Amino acid sequence: xxxxxxxxxxxxxxxxxxxxxxxxxxxxxxxxxxxxxxxxxxxxxxxxxxxxxxxxxxxxxxxxxxxxxxxxxxxxxxxxxxxxxxxxxxxxxxxxxxxxxxxxxxxxxxxxxxxxxxxxxxxxxxxxxxxxxxxxxxxxxxxxxxxxxxxxxxxxxxxxxxxxxxxxxxxxxxxxxxxxxxxxxxxxxxxxxxxxxxxxxxxxxxxxxxxxxxxxxxxxxxxxxxxxxxxxxxxxxxxxxxxxxxxxxxxxxxxxxxxxxxxxxxxxxxxxxxxxxxxxxxxxxxxxxxxxxxxxxxxxxxxxxxxxxxxxxxxxxxxxxxxxxxxxxxxxxxxxxxxxxxxxxxxxxxxxxxxxxxxxxxxxxxxxxx
Numbered sequence: 001x002x003x004x005x006x007x008x009x010x011x012x013x014x015x016x017x018x019x020x021x022x023x024x025x026x027x028x029x030x031x032x033x034x035x036x037x038x039x040x041x042x043x044x045x046x047x048x049x050x051x052x053x054x055x056x057x058x059x060x061x062x063x064x065x066x067x068x069x070x071x072x073x074x075x076x077x078x079x080x081x082x083x084x085x086x087x088x089x090x091x092x093x094x095x096x097x098x099x100x101x102x103x104x105x106x107x108x109x110x111x112x113x114x115x116x117x118x119x120x121x122x123x124x125x126x127x128x129x130x131x132x133x134x135x136x137x138x139x140x141x142x143x144x145x146x147x148x149x150x151x152x153x154x155x156x157x158x159x160x161x162x163x164x165x166x167x168x169x170x171x172x173x174x175x176x177x178x179x180x181x182x183x184x185x186x187x188x189x190x191x192x193x194x195x196x197x198x199x200x201x202x203x204x205x206x207x208x209x210x211x212x213x214x215x216x217x218x219x220x221x222x223x224x225x226x227x228x229x230x231x232x233x234x235x236x237x238x239x240x241x242x243x244x245x246x247x248x249x250x251x252x253x254x255x256x257x258x259x260x261x262x263x264x265x266x267x268x269x270x271x272x273x274x275x276x277x278x279x280x281x282x283x284x285x286x287x288x289x290x291x292x293x294x295x296x297x298x299x300x301x302x303x304x305x306x307x308x309x310x311x312x313x314x315x316x317x318x319x320x321x322x323x324x325x326x327x328x329x330x331x332x333x334x335x336x337x338x339x340x341x342x343x344x345x346x347x348x349x350x351x352x353x354x355x356x357x358x359x360x361x362x363x364x365x366x367x368x369x370x
Contacts, residue, residue: 024082024279026067027232027245027252028055031271034069034084039236039243039278041252041265047084057101057112057143058232058275061125062324063349068125069275070098070112077101077112077127082279090127100144100155100191100275104172106323106347107148111172113141113155120144120155120174133174143191143202143233147215148172149327154180154200154215156188167191167202169215180217183207190233190244190275194257195326203230203244210244210259223259232275237326245273252276297355303368304343310353311338318356324349343369 026036026047033050037043047067048055054073060082061068068079068090075095080087096116103110103125111122111133118139123130133153140159147154151172158165165186170177180200181188190203193215201212201223208227213220224230228248235242235257243254243265252266252273298311310319313334321330321341330341346369356362 025243025265025276026058026060026279027276028058028069028274029270029272030054030274031269034058034067037266039239044266048080048087052087053078056099056274058277059101059103060277060279061103061105062279063105063347068101068103068110070101072097072099077110091123091130094130100142102144102146102153104146104148105325105349106327111144111146111153113144115141134170134177142189145191145193147193147195148325149195154191154193156191156202158187163187165204165206167200181213181220189231192233192235194235194237196237201233201235201242203233205229205231205247210242210255224255224262232273234276234278236278243276243278245276247272299353299365299367303370305370306342306344308341308343308367309338310334310341313338313355314357316357320354320356322352322354324351
């Protein structure tokens with residue numbers, strides 16, 4: 001009986017890891033609800049039907065296998081499992097047209113913009129301890145994105161008596177607000193961050209563009225132009241692609257990170273597409289790893305609960321570990337004999353481990369904290 005229990009547990013764990021490793025694109029289609037597909041648009045399915053939700057913003061909690069969204073008709077923030085089951089109301093009060101939504105998984109906080117209340121709020125991911133961070137008198141708020149490692153949040157806004165679209169940022173508590181981008185005749189909507197390259201991306205639905213600049217502002221690069229009404233935005237950093245929804249052309253499209261190779265992903269049966277989010281392809285390989293120079297790096301156990309062992313490293317190696325949000329949490333040189341890392345108190349989820357050898361060549365692996 002004990003042996004059978006172990007076998008069943010291993011099967012469940014393997015299935016969980018397999019689910020984490022499958023790339024998926026989640027997006028809001030007002031006509032049908034919340035949908036998902038592969039990154040190329042295949043295997044399309046409705047996760048939560050429009051009869052149950054009227055979503056606007058969407059975010060993924062891959063550590064706990066949850067979808068979060070704002071409902072701008074019922075004025076709620078809700079969540080469910082990634083397959084749409086077990087829908088829960090998280091916040092049902094003090095909302096009026098909630099829009100953009102972002103999650104700080106390590107801090108266990110969610111942040112959102114509210115165009116009706118004209119403010120930006122945050123709360124624990126269970127909906128408790130809600131607080132107002134930024135308030136306006138007359139402004140339209142849309143997307144929001146987080147850089148928890150730098151204690152920053154970024155958001156898009158437009159209006160205030162003039163057609164000026166802006167990207168702004170502040171500390172996570174709402175202090176030290178500053179303009180990053182201000183464009184006349186613009187309505188800026190979606191926003192996404194590439195923290196590794198230090199870039200902020202956004203969609204401009206009036207000027208029909210996807211653009212980017214440095215996280216602290218500077219020269220603006222218009223990457224994709226000639227679009228109809230681009231709204232939602234998400235970055236597939238693993239594969240080097242930008243995804244966006246286009247309300248006017250009723251499409252879901254993508255391009256390379258430099259704006260080249262624009263292509264349609266979904267073009268049929270789309271009505272009023274809005275926010276989107278990506279569950280990236282994170283190939284999780286368990287056990288011994290082999291690098292280019294023939295040395296085998298042993299990473300165990302994987303999945304890990306308490307102590308991660310990294311052995312048989314090339315000489316003068318550097319180990320860097322990142323969270324799934326791209327935040328660096330360990331960066332150290334190690335001896336060939338190896339390294340033991342205590343992960344007991346790390347949040348459950350998928351982590352990236354980069355090994356950099358003395359020739360500055362690197363290889364990245366993934367491991368699971370359970």
